[in-house]
Amino acid sequence: MKKITLLFLLLNVSFLFAQKEISGVVKDGSGAALPGVNIIEKGTTNGVSTDMDGAYKIKVQDGATIVFSYIGFNKVERAATGSKIDVVLSEEGGQALNEIVVTGTRTAQRSNTTTALPIDVISAKDLASTGQASFDKALQYKIPSFNTVQTPVNDATSLLDPYEIRNMGPSRTLILINGKRKNLSSLLYVQTSPGRGETGADISAIPTDAIERVEILRDGASAQYGSDAIAGVMNIILKKSTNGGSVTLRSGLTSEGDGEMLGVSLNNGATVGDKGYINYTLDFSKVSQANRPGTVDGGTKNLGPDNEPLSGGEYADFIYTDPNDPDKWVNGANPASIRADNAAGIIQINDFLAKKPDAGNINGSPETAAAKFLVNGGFDLSENTLMYYNAAYVYKKVNSFANYRTTYWKQLSSLPYLKDFFGDGTAASYQGYVPTFTGDLNDYNATLGYKAVQNGWNTDASVTVGGNTQRYNVDNSHNPSDIQDLNGENVYRENSPISFNPGGTSFNHVVGNLDISKILSDKISIGFGSEIRSETFEVIEGDKASWDGSGADSFAGNRPENSGKWNRYNLGGYFDLAYDVTEDFLINGTVRYEDYSDFGAATVWKISSRYKFAEDKITLRGSLSTGFRAPTLHQIYTQKSQYSFVAGEGIQVSGIINNVSPQARLIGVPKLDAEKSTNVTIGIGAKPSRNFNFTLDYYNIKVEDRIILGDIKSTPYGNVAWFENSFDSRTSGLDVVANYNNILIGEGTLGFNLSGNITFQNERISPVKSDNFGQTLESLMFTSRPVTKWILGANYDLGKFAFSLNNTYFGKTTFNQAGLSSDLRTEFIPKVVTDLGVSFSATEKLTLSLNINNLLNVLPEWEFKAENAAGTNLLSDPLQVQNQSNLITFNQRYSQMTYDGYHFSQLGTMFNLSLNYKF
Structure with missing residues (x-):
C-alpha cells in the first residue's frame, strides 16, 4: 500500500503549473443556446459541458486547442487565446460522424471519423424521443443490434429484464458509467427466458434524465476494458450542466386501460464555489400491472395409437392431476397415462373454466415502483488537478404473480386444508389460489476520482464501488410437505404459514483504476494503466418454512447449505499505442493481462486501423482482437432448488448444483474456466454530402468454451442442472446506419434515419461436452432473437412543433419448445412496430410531448412450421395441431404473453404524455 501511495505522489508532485480559464456561450445557427455541448481540451481528457443556457467554463493549458462538438452539429476547434470564446455550431444533421467520443481507445480521444471502431452515439434527446419509460427500452428502439424483452411469470426475472447486443447475452456487454465499470446485478437468470444462465448490470436503474449521451462500441474490447466486453461496451456519460434545470412529469396508459404509469423527474445543476460543479437527478415512478392472460382450452377428444377415440371420452388438451400424487401433472397426449375414471375430473375442469376462462392467471407486466437518485460532480483542487465523483442509488419494488393454482390442479381431495387457507372453510368457497411474488431491489454505484495534467501527461486515478441486493417474499401460498414432528403432528400442510421469506442474493464490487496517457508527437500517442477489482457474491438464506421439504409452493427459498458468501479479486494491466502513419492512416494496438484469484490468468490483444480518403468523405476501418469473459461468481457458486414449467408434466421442482x-x-x-473469443470487424463510413452519412460494419465473433446452464438431467442427486464450458459458437452479421437530414419542406426541416442489423450466422460450431444442451436451449440461445431488425425514422421540425415517426421491423425468430414434437418448430412472424411522437414548445421553458408507442396495436404472432414430412402430416390434423399448441403455450395460458421468441411489447398500444418545464 505504501508503494502505491508513493507512486501517486511521484506522478503528481510536479503537476502544478499555470493554466488559464476560458468561458463563453455556445449557440446554434438560430441563436438558441445549446446545452450539453462537449468541450474538450484537445489531446487530453480535460473536458466540460455547456449548461442549460449554453454557457461553459474550462481551465486549459497555455497554447491549447479547444474542441466544441455536439451530436448533429459540425465540430469546431478554437485556439485558447483570450479569456472568452463564444461559438456558433452549424447543423450537420443526424448522428454526425465527427462527434468526439471517449469510448474504444485508452489513448487520445478522437472523432467518429477518426476512430477505427464502430461507435453509436445516442443523445439524451434521442432517448427521450422514443417515449419509452426506461433507459433499456429506449435503446431497444434506437439500436438495431440491441435487444431486451419483458418476461412474464418468471419470478425474480421480473425485477430485471435481460438485454444483449449482437445476440451474445447480457453478460458479454460491459456497462460503464463515465468510463468506469458498473456493478453486475445479483440476479442470475435461471428460468427458460432470454439470458438463461447469465447476469448483467441493471441499466434500467439509470434515470434517463441524468444521461447526457450514450456511446456504444459495437466491437470486442476485452483488451481495453477487461472481462465482459466480448460483444461490446456501453459507456453512459452523465450530465454536467450547472445552470438551471428541468422537471418532467410523465404519464402513460395502454389501450386496454391498464398499465398506468406516473412519474416525475428533476434534473438540476449548480456551481460549487468558483471551482466546482454538481448535477443531480431525482426520479420517482409507479407502473401498474397490465394483464394479458390467454384462454384455457377445455380440450378435444384424444386419439389412441391407431387414431381411434379412447374409451371414456378423455380429453387430451388440459393437464390432469394424478390422484396418487397431487403435485404430478400428466398431459393427455400420452394415452397410457390417462385413467378412464377421469370423466368426473373433466366436469370439474369445465365447470371451473366456465367461471374463469383464463384459469385465473395474471400474465403480463408486473406492478413496479422505483425511486432513483444520481449525482455527478467535480472540484478543481488546483489549476491542473481535478477531483471528480458520481454516485447513484436505486430502489425498485416489483409485485408479480405465479400461475394460478386451480381447483382441478390443487384439489381438496388431497389437500383438504386449502379450503381454510383460501376459502371460508367450506368446499364450495375454495376456488383455488394464486401465489404472489414480491421483489425488493437496491442498486448503488459510486466513483471518486482524481485527474491531473502535467507536460502533456494525463493521469486518471479512481475508486469505484457498486452493489445490487435483491430480497424476495412469497404470499398467498403454503408449504405442502408431509413432514411430522416427534408427536406425529404435521409441521406444514394445515399448519403451514401462507407468507414466506425465501431469502435473496447480493453482489458488490470495489474497483481501483489508474490510467495514464500522453500524445508523444503528432503521430504517436500512448496509454497504459491497471485495474484491481474485488467481487463478493452472497446467497441469503430463506426462512425454514420457505425451503423445508418441497418449500413454499411456487418459489422455494434458499436452503442453508446453498447459502453463503464468496469473494474473489483480480489484477489487470494494459498498454495502448496509437500511431498515425499519415494524417489519413491510423494503426492502434492494445495488449492486456489479467490474473484472477479463482481460475487463473488471461492475456488478450487488439489491433485496429482506419484509412480516410476522398477528402475525408470515406473511411475504411477494421479490427482483429482476442477477448475473454470470466465466469461470474453467480455461475460458480449458485446452488438451489427451483420451480419450473415442464411441458407435458406441469410445474416441477428441480435443482442447480x-x-x-x-x-x-x-x-x-x-x-x-473463462470464455475466450476472437473478434473480426470490417467497416466503411462515408459522408458524401453535408447532410448525408452512412456506416456499414461486418462482424464475426467466435466464442470458445462458452458457459451455459444446461438442461435438467436425472442424476443420483435428483433432477439437476449445472454450469459448464460446453461448446464453441460463432456469431456474424452486418450493422447499417444511415442519416439524411436538413431537407427543407415548407417552413420546416425533415430528416430521415435508417439503421439495421442482419444476422448471418449465430450457432454452435462444436459438439457439446455433455448431453445437457437440447433443442430448447439451443433455440433460446441462438434463434430466439430476430434474424434481422431495422429502424426507419423520420423527424420533422416546424416552428414550435416537432414530429417523429419511427418504424421498427422485427424479423423472424424460431423456437423449439420443450414438449413440442421434434417434427415441428414455431416461427414468430416478422412484424413492424410504429411509434409516433409529437412535441410542442409552448414557451421557451415549457414543452409538452405525446408519444404513441405501437400505434397500430401490433402483437406477436407465431405459427407452426414442419421440419420434415412427418411434421407436414401432423399439421394436416387439426386435433394434433391443437394438442401441440396446448403443450407449448402451457394450455393456452400464454397465447400472447409467451415465454419464448417474442421480442417487442406484448401490451399493444401505449400512450405516453409528458410535460417538461425548464427553470
Missing part, C-alpha cells in the same frame, strides 16, 4: 460442490465432483462436472 454448483461446480465446486461434492455432488459436481462425483458426477464429473468440471470447474468453470
Whole structure:
C-alpha cells in the first residue's frame, strides 16, 4: 500500500503549473443556446459541458486547442487565446460522424471519423424521443443490434429484464458509467427466458434524465476494458450542466386501460464555489400491472395409437392431476397415462373454466415502483488537478404473480386444508389460489476520482464501488410437505404459514483504476494503466418454512447449505499505442493481462486501423482482437432448488448444483474456466454530402468454451442442472446506419434515419461436452432473437412543433419448445412496430410531448412450421395441431404473453404524455 501511495505522489508532485480559464456561450445557427455541448481540451481528457443556457467554463493549458462538438452539429476547434470564446455550431444533421467520443481507445480521444471502431452515439434527446419509460427500452428502439424483452411469470426475472447486443447475452456487454465499470446485478437468470444462465448490470436503474449521451462500441474490447466486453461496451456519460434545470412529469396508459404509469423527474445543476460543479437527478415512478392472460382450452377428444377415440371420452388438451400424487401433472397426449375414471375430473375442469376462462392467471407486466437518485460532480483542487465523483442509488419494488393454482390442479381431495387457507372453510368457497411474488431491489454505484495534467501527461486515478441486493417474499401460498414432528403432528400442510421469506442474493464490487496517457508527437500517442477489482457474491438464506421439504409452493427459498458468501479479486494491466502513419492512416494496438484469484490468468490483444480518403468523405476501418469473459461468481457458486414449467408434466421442482460442490465432483462436472473469443470487424463510413452519412460494419465473433446452464438431467442427486464450458459458437452479421437530414419542406426541416442489423450466422460450431444442451436451449440461445431488425425514422421540425415517426421491423425468430414434437418448430412472424411522437414548445421553458408507442396495436404472432414430412402430416390434423399448441403455450395460458421468441411489447398500444418545464 505504501508503494502505491508513493507512486501517486511521484506522478503528481510536479503537476502544478499555470493554466488559464476560458468561458463563453455556445449557440446554434438560430441563436438558441445549446446545452450539453462537449468541450474538450484537445489531446487530453480535460473536458466540460455547456449548461442549460449554453454557457461553459474550462481551465486549459497555455497554447491549447479547444474542441466544441455536439451530436448533429459540425465540430469546431478554437485556439485558447483570450479569456472568452463564444461559438456558433452549424447543423450537420443526424448522428454526425465527427462527434468526439471517449469510448474504444485508452489513448487520445478522437472523432467518429477518426476512430477505427464502430461507435453509436445516442443523445439524451434521442432517448427521450422514443417515449419509452426506461433507459433499456429506449435503446431497444434506437439500436438495431440491441435487444431486451419483458418476461412474464418468471419470478425474480421480473425485477430485471435481460438485454444483449449482437445476440451474445447480457453478460458479454460491459456497462460503464463515465468510463468506469458498473456493478453486475445479483440476479442470475435461471428460468427458460432470454439470458438463461447469465447476469448483467441493471441499466434500467439509470434515470434517463441524468444521461447526457450514450456511446456504444459495437466491437470486442476485452483488451481495453477487461472481462465482459466480448460483444461490446456501453459507456453512459452523465450530465454536467450547472445552470438551471428541468422537471418532467410523465404519464402513460395502454389501450386496454391498464398499465398506468406516473412519474416525475428533476434534473438540476449548480456551481460549487468558483471551482466546482454538481448535477443531480431525482426520479420517482409507479407502473401498474397490465394483464394479458390467454384462454384455457377445455380440450378435444384424444386419439389412441391407431387414431381411434379412447374409451371414456378423455380429453387430451388440459393437464390432469394424478390422484396418487397431487403435485404430478400428466398431459393427455400420452394415452397410457390417462385413467378412464377421469370423466368426473373433466366436469370439474369445465365447470371451473366456465367461471374463469383464463384459469385465473395474471400474465403480463408486473406492478413496479422505483425511486432513483444520481449525482455527478467535480472540484478543481488546483489549476491542473481535478477531483471528480458520481454516485447513484436505486430502489425498485416489483409485485408479480405465479400461475394460478386451480381447483382441478390443487384439489381438496388431497389437500383438504386449502379450503381454510383460501376459502371460508367450506368446499364450495375454495376456488383455488394464486401465489404472489414480491421483489425488493437496491442498486448503488459510486466513483471518486482524481485527474491531473502535467507536460502533456494525463493521469486518471479512481475508486469505484457498486452493489445490487435483491430480497424476495412469497404470499398467498403454503408449504405442502408431509413432514411430522416427534408427536406425529404435521409441521406444514394445515399448519403451514401462507407468507414466506425465501431469502435473496447480493453482489458488490470495489474497483481501483489508474490510467495514464500522453500524445508523444503528432503521430504517436500512448496509454497504459491497471485495474484491481474485488467481487463478493452472497446467497441469503430463506426462512425454514420457505425451503423445508418441497418449500413454499411456487418459489422455494434458499436452503442453508446453498447459502453463503464468496469473494474473489483480480489484477489487470494494459498498454495502448496509437500511431498515425499519415494524417489519413491510423494503426492502434492494445495488449492486456489479467490474473484472477479463482481460475487463473488471461492475456488478450487488439489491433485496429482506419484509412480516410476522398477528402475525408470515406473511411475504411477494421479490427482483429482476442477477448475473454470470466465466469461470474453467480455461475460458480449458485446452488438451489427451483420451480419450473415442464411441458407435458406441469410445474416441477428441480435443482442447480454448483461446480465446486461434492455432488459436481462425483458426477464429473468440471470447474468453470473463462470464455475466450476472437473478434473480426470490417467497416466503411462515408459522408458524401453535408447532410448525408452512412456506416456499414461486418462482424464475426467466435466464442470458445462458452458457459451455459444446461438442461435438467436425472442424476443420483435428483433432477439437476449445472454450469459448464460446453461448446464453441460463432456469431456474424452486418450493422447499417444511415442519416439524411436538413431537407427543407415548407417552413420546416425533415430528416430521415435508417439503421439495421442482419444476422448471418449465430450457432454452435462444436459438439457439446455433455448431453445437457437440447433443442430448447439451443433455440433460446441462438434463434430466439430476430434474424434481422431495422429502424426507419423520420423527424420533422416546424416552428414550435416537432414530429417523429419511427418504424421498427422485427424479423423472424424460431423456437423449439420443450414438449413440442421434434417434427415441428414455431416461427414468430416478422412484424413492424410504429411509434409516433409529437412535441410542442409552448414557451421557451415549457414543452409538452405525446408519444404513441405501437400505434397500430401490433402483437406477436407465431405459427407452426414442419421440419420434415412427418411434421407436414401432423399439421394436416387439426386435433394434433391443437394438442401441440396446448403443450407449448402451457394450455393456452400464454397465447400472447409467451415465454419464448417474442421480442417487442406484448401490451399493444401505449400512450405516453409528458410535460417538461425548464427553470
